[in-house]
Amino acid sequence: MRVIEAVPGHEVLELNYPLVAEFLQRFLREELGWRGFHKAVVASSGGVDSALTVALAARALGPENVYTIFMPHAISRPESREHAELVAQTFGVHYEVVDITAMVEGYAQQVPGLSARRKGNVMARARTIVGFDKSEEYGALHLGTGNKTERLFGYYTWHDVADTGPINPLGDLYKTQVWGLAEHLGVPEVVRGKPPTADLEVGQTDESDLGIAYRRADVILEHYLKGYPDAYIVRMGYSEAEVERVKRLVNRTHWKRHLPAVAVVSTTAIHEFYLRPLDFRLG
Amino acid sequence: MIRHAVLQLKPQKGHLQANLEHLAATLRGLRQTEGRLPEVVVLPEAFLSAYFLQGGVREVALTQAELVEHTAALFSHLEWPGKLDMVVGFYEREGGTYYNAAAYLELGGRGLLNVHRKVFLPTYGVFDEERYLSRGSRVQAFDTRFGRVATLICEDFWHSATGMIAALDGAEILYVPSASPARGFAGSEPANVIRWKSLAQATAAEHGVYVVLSSLVGLEAGKGLAGGSVIAGPEGNLLGQAPVFEEAVLLGDIDLDRIPPIRYDNPLLADLESGLPLLWPDLERVLERGQGSRPRAAGQRVLLRERA
Numbered sequence: 001m002r003v004i005e006a007v008p009g010h011e012v013l014e015l016n017y018p019l020v021a022e023f024l025q026r027f028l029r030e031e032l033g034w035r036g037f038h039k040a041v042v043a044s045s046g047g048v049d050s051a052l053t054v055a056l057a058a059r060a061l062g063p064e065n066v067y068t069i070f071m072p073h074a075i076s077r078p079e080s081r082e083h084a085e086l087v088a089q090t091f092g093v094h095y096e097v098v099d100i101t102a103m104v105e106g107y108a109q110q111v112p113g114l115s116a117r118r119k120g121n122v123m124a125r126a127r128t129i130v131g132f133d134k135s136e137e138y139g140a141l142h143l144g145t146g147n148k149t150e151r152l153f154g155y156y157t158w159h160d161v162a163d164t165g166p167i168n169p170l171g172d173l174y175k176t177q178v179w180g181l182a183e184h185l186g187v188p189e190v191v192r193g194k195p196p197t198a199d200l201e202v203g204q205t206d207e208s209d210l211g212i213a214y215r216r217a218d219v220i221l222e223h224y225l226k227g228y229p230d231a232y233i234v235r236m237g238y239s240e241a242e243v244e245r246v247k248r249l250v251n252r253t254h255w256k257r258h259l260p261a262v263a264v265v266s267t268t269a270i271h272e273f274y275l276r277p278l279d280f281r282l283g
Numbered sequence: 284m285i286r287h288a289v290l291q292l293k294p295q296k297g298h299l300q301a302n303l304e305h306l307a308a309t310l311r312g313l314r315q316t317e318g319r320l321p322e323v324v325v326l327p328e329a330f331l332s333a334y335f336l337q338g339g340v341r342e343v344a345l346t347q348a349e350l351v352e353h354t355a356a357l358f359s360h361l362e363w364p365g366k367l368d369m370v371v372g373f374y375e376r377e378g379g380t381y382y383n384a385a386a387y388l389e390l391g392g393r394g395l396l397n398v399h400r401k402v403f404l405p406t407y408g409v410f411d412e413e414r415y416l417s418r419g420s421r422v423q424a425f426d427t428r429f430g431r432v433a434t435l436i437c438e439d440f441w442h443s444a445t446g447m448i449a450a451l452d453g454a455e456i457l458y459v460p461s462a463s464p465a466r467g468f469a470g471s472e473p474a475n476v477i478r479w480k481s482l483a484q485a486t487a488a489e490h491g492v493y494v495v496l497s498s499l500v501g502l503e504a505g506k507g508l509a510g511g512s513v514i515a516g517p518e519g520n521l522l523g524q525a526p527v528f529e530e531a532v533l534l535g536d537i538d539l540d541r542i543p544p545i546r547y548d549n550p551l552l553a554d555l556e557s558g559l560p561l562l563w564p565d566l567e568r569v570l571e572r573g574q575g576s577r578p579r580a581a582g583q584r585v586l587l588r589e590r591a
Contacts, residue, residue, distance in 0.1 A: 015468045023465065023507055026528055030502035034296075172505075275337040279504045282342060283298025 017184035024169045025060035031167045039140035043131050043161040044068035046083030049145045055185040063092035071127045074101045083191050100126040120200030124160035131161040144168030149175040154253025174218040220246045285429045288321035289512045289533040291525045293501035296333040327460050327499035328372035334462035335503045340415045344376035358390040366391040372460035380417050385434045385460045397425040401436040424452035437461040450490035462499040464506040476511035488519025491546040517545045
């Protein structure tokens with residue numbers, strides 16, 4: 001008699017990447033389309049998130065309709081520029097460089113004592129200005145590039161260029177899934193394989209800032225968001241400290257994932273009482 | 284043989300006239316193709332306005348009279364040879380009450396034959412229907428010029444009880460307009476599409492009925508209505524499937540003469556008719572508020588309303 005053991009059910013982060021790619025391409029076409037656009041601007045940092053966004057946009061819209069802007073500051077790592085160029089070459093999209101050093105340093109000269117952290121935020125928001133302006137120049141929309149992990153951790157500068165894109169194809173993909181999809185779409189290994197960094201301060205890496213590796217954080221996040229108790233996650237091989245760290249990051253940053261709080265004084269307060277989806281329009 | 288066309292179309296949000304024109308253009312396109320014209324066309328849930336509207340429901344909902352007027356005007360401009368039956372999902376307004384509804388119309392004939400109001404309003408996860416809509420309270424079969432049928436909308440069909448009532452009421456075709464945002468991208472198709480197929484097959488086979496699922500497509504603020512419409516036959520086979528995410532027309536002939544022999548081989552519906560009354564006391568027992576042996580889960584709603 002054969003004895004067969006069923007596989008226990010479990011959550012999976014691994015996706016059918018061809019299916020996801022097709023869906024995200026459709027997302028870009030349709031969400032741009034009803035807004036009256038067929039071209040996109042991507043702030044290309046040389047990292048995997050913007051590289052994947054470029055790959056998806058090139059497939060969705062045609063490479064001739066994708067404008068990548070690399071926006072270095074004097075402290076940016078040299079390899080960031082090489083990788084941004086490589087991404088543009090790989091996917092055949094437009095590429096240009098707008099150096100933000102003068103923008104940032106012009107401000108820094110007026111505010112003595114600007115810390116590295118503050119200057120990093122200024123850099124991130126200077127890129128927002130350029131992203132929107134280049135969108136206007138090209139009659140395109142600039143795409144958000146923030147992934148689900150960094151969004152959940154609030155690990156980004158509020159209203160930076162990745163956060164402010166009206167359309168974001170990666171926002172529901174954990175970093176682990178970004179890596180998987182990037183590999184499927186041919187993002188160069190040198191871009192996918194390097195340690196992720198916001199590149200806003202010298203020597204900075206995401207995982208040292210966050211205090212946990214993305215691949216471990218993503219499994220914890222998926223189970224936490226689905227309501228599994230801490231003990232369940234710990235039994236899967238994660239430490240209580242890791243679980244606590246992840247929960248703490250998520251729960252300190254809910255405000256960052258919302259529009260600003262508005263003092264409600266009526267029964268027609270927008271998004272509180274008066275509720276319409278963002279694509280609602282009357283014919 | 285009843286020629287069906289499932290029109291898996293993408294509506295423009297909140298734009299009734301554009302959606303009627305899109306429907307008319309699709310029907311004109313079908314007239315130009317070779318082969319028999321459809322006698323019944325089946326449109327998705329909320330096709331006339333798109334699905335996710337939040338409070339916008341009250342700005343786009345139609346009364347039954349308005350629906351009849353719009354569809355009659357559409358039909359009169361089509362110059363369609365003979366009658367055309369149509370199942371279409373729309374948000375319905377009756378006085379100050381709003382429903383997620385599906386109409387069955389005999390265009391060029393008797394007009395509006397039936398309106399089903401969705402009973403099971405998903406209000407969890409990405410869904411928020413009961414905040415804006417009232418529940419229907421009936422599942423009823425009705426007679427068309429082709430036979431006895433019933434309409435169920437989306438989550439209605441995820442509860443086997445509704446298909447059971449419709450089949451016991453004599454329905455031989457279940458029309459199921461739906462709007463199902465894609466989620467679960469680990470498998471060969473979105474997980475909800477796979478679930479829909481298995482549901483259609485299981486219900487069709489259990490009761491020996493045809494199931495015609497018409498599933499909305501289009502991106503609605505990032506939520507991708509999945510499509511993947513199907514026609515399932517009374518032995519539980521998938522007779523046809525539309526692609527996911529893109530607009531398509533799924534044509535299929537429904538042969539009601541196949542139902543009796545299939546039910547003869549597999550008389551589950553007759554068994555149900557005989558056995559269900561035996562279970563009635565237990566059904567009453569478990570549904571009676573506070574008397575059920577199963578403890579209510581946290582957050583579970585108590586919705587056992589008396590029907591007037």
